[in-house]
Amino acid sequence: MQFFLEVLLGGLLSGIMYSLVALGFVLIYKASGVFNFAQGAMVFFAALTAVGLHDMGLSLWLAVPLTMAIMIVLAVAIEKIVLRPLVNQAEITLFMVTIGLTFFIEGLAQAIWGASVRKLELGIEDVPLEFLLDNAGIAISQFDLVAAGIAFVLVAALAIFFSKTKVGRALRAVADDHQAALSIGIPLQQIWVIVWGVAGFVALVAGLLWGARNGVQFALTFVALKALPVLILGGFTSVPGAIVGGLIIGASEKLAEVFLGPYVGGGIEGWFPYVLALLFLLVRPEGLFGEKIIRRI
């Protein structure tokens, strides 16, 4: 039972990481209707840039804000060069364009910083929390807990940003109806830049946390791919959905790997989330928290 709890908690905590990546997807999808496949590449790019700057001798306190500035520049460039010419195109075209973006950003990151794995030290040790180990006998990584805490703060901050600020309200208006938002004078382009900037920020946080845990490397983009089943579970438009979906995927893939894996040769973590999401789709295509789509003719 203790072991089960340990696996479950470990899974939930890594699930929070998925949630973070998924959050970036949801933000962009809500505001611009673009399913941004490149979110994973942005995570990779942000982490690699931060680490790269750090390795050049900058302190993290300098490297991280600088990376954020670069992410904003990237957001502006994406909006200007890629998205603006494709306004009003089919969703699927926009989706494919973000696949191209993925390759471009991944290539760019490696062209600038090289393809080798880089280590990132955030100063939080990845050791079991002694308090829990002593009292409950459960090994939970201190690092994971801190990461979860950061993720929680981030989500809370975003929630406040969306509900309390003027920009946040404009964002929600845009999410509801582009045309209507335009007609009352909300500058769509600016909103998009803001959203992509925020998504870049989320990517940076996710990238730093993932990178500190597993090293900053190309494999990060595969981790980010796992955000897709998270979105299917949670619904593409729901922030709480991204969180809950991430937790479910994180926990279930770990449980499946540990308890089911040995019977089938292991390695099922690689596909379990996708198959889970696929089965889920057949039952509830709109996701846990997504809006039901009524099709009209």
Place this chain on the structure above:
Amino acid sequence: MDTGRKIGDVILSFENISLSFGGVKALTNIGFDVREHEIRAIIGPNGAGKSSMLNVINGVYHPQEGEIIFHGKHRRDMNTYESAKSGIARTFQNIALFKGMSVLDNIMTGRNLKMKSNFLLDAIYWGPARREEIEHRKKVEEIIDFLEIQHIRKTPVGRLAYGLQKRVELGRALAAEPSILLLDEPMAGMNVEEKQDMCRFILDVNDQLGTTIVLIEHDMGVVMDISDRVVVLDYGKKIGDGTPDEVRTNRDVINAYLGVAH
């Protein structure tokens, strides 16, 4: 206007049709019938439930209550495939053509239920598939001639003007050689000339092929001119039913609809 065509028996009728989406009632206790060879119009203000009614007829929407009697069979609802199979074709309010295909291909799709070929024969395209393709092409060319769109037969429909697209959509529906043709605002957004053309096509189809036509239209002049009988809906309820003259003098109808203008 009288062409000697004979209006026949009732071939399609509805009793107490009710349809709702979530809690919103779109149709309430609608009942009317359609006779063979007639032109039956459904009119009413925006949001009266006209399109919903058409969608019930060919099985896109499924009413929660009521009965549809078609070809003597009593049933709760239709399904799209069966309704197409039994000779119901339609056009849409917002043109629903296949944008990536040419005019010719669009109209050819209308013949799909009459084609027997399968994908293996199609792949070989020698013998039966080719013969069938050409045979149907002939039929489609007749429709193209009838609608006077020969010059655009190889143009992708996405590039055509609105009025022409409407014509192509009518062609696609006609290609199925339907016994009942449902037209959802065939003349919306057209200029006078285009409307006249469209009226002529509708009357010719009805007259020469004997096709029964159920149409929704906003242009009252047109409706009163070409239809044999008119159903009036308002807020999902039926408020009038009869010949154009009867409907014109119906108090409820005037209050709800026509009265606004006069």
Place this chain on the structure above:
Amino acid sequence: MFYREAGQFKATYAEDSQIFPIRQDRIGMAIILLVAFVAVPLFASPYYFSAILIPFLIFALATLGLNILTGYAGQLSLGTAAFMAVGAFASYNFMLRIDGMPILIAFMLSGLCAAAVGIVFGLPSLRIRGFYLAASTLATQFFIVWCLTKIGWFTNYSSSGVITAQQIEILGYAFDTPMSKYLFVLIVVSVMALLAKNMVRSNTGRSWMAIRDMDMAAEVIGFRPMRTKLLAFAVSSFYCGVAGALYAYAYLGTVEPEGFSIEMSFRILFMVIIGGIGSVLGSFLGSAFIVLLPTALNVMFHFLEKDLGLELPSGISSSVELMVFGALIIFFLIVEPHGLARLWQIGKEKLRLWPFPH
């Protein structure tokens, strides 16, 4: 001026519905076939066969497969390589386990296996669309590769998971030189391309395009969405499966499941986008482009390093390759969503007048 159809009148519908209704196109196609079947085998070196021509043809076939699904039927898939893997490993097992199995039959059967898998993984398309479907096809990609890796039977319990394809032999003739393999692949690909062209220009193709363009209207007309979509999945997977078998038998010789990675699936999707969505010709153009691009980049980097003496960091060429791929996709989707095939068509229309201005 030289490319015009003036004076070529069609007297019958049969003439009008040929694949190449214009005489110049027929002559052009004949020349291409002549070059492919006669001139290339006479003059090309083994390097060209095995490094460029054979992969070009095989990827063209896979691209055609994906194009049927995505370009014609409008169902986006990110699991193409998985279907190729099914084809490769299925034909390996047919050849291995059934004595005297003719290779062409094995390829057919492996295509059918891929088609069956395609139908199963195409089932979600009945309820979901667009990128939901794309995301769910990732399940295909990862699950199938995992199955082939973990279930030893598929690889005949090879400890490394690598299989070595048997020799291609038809009626006692062994296709063991690069040139003979090229001719073998060329024949298979040409025949399948012709069959695909026939499907997309008849009712089958129209049913796919109708579902793609406006599924509700297609249903009202009498196309059955389930049957149509699953047929697209089946035919598409069949093509990918045969391409996978050719990939193992005529191109690499030895393959492992991980070789059919998600990168390969993306690469094939790129071939579709760059070549032309919904175009048979585009599948070939896209494949040629993407197969040649890395070679061209290598030549360029070689030139920069050797002749200009630039110091380039190691691994830069693969990063730049990613960037170029990405940039090209973005460029084509923005500027010419119908890809090279459309550019070719525009070029032909210009040729009707050239060299005169009007």
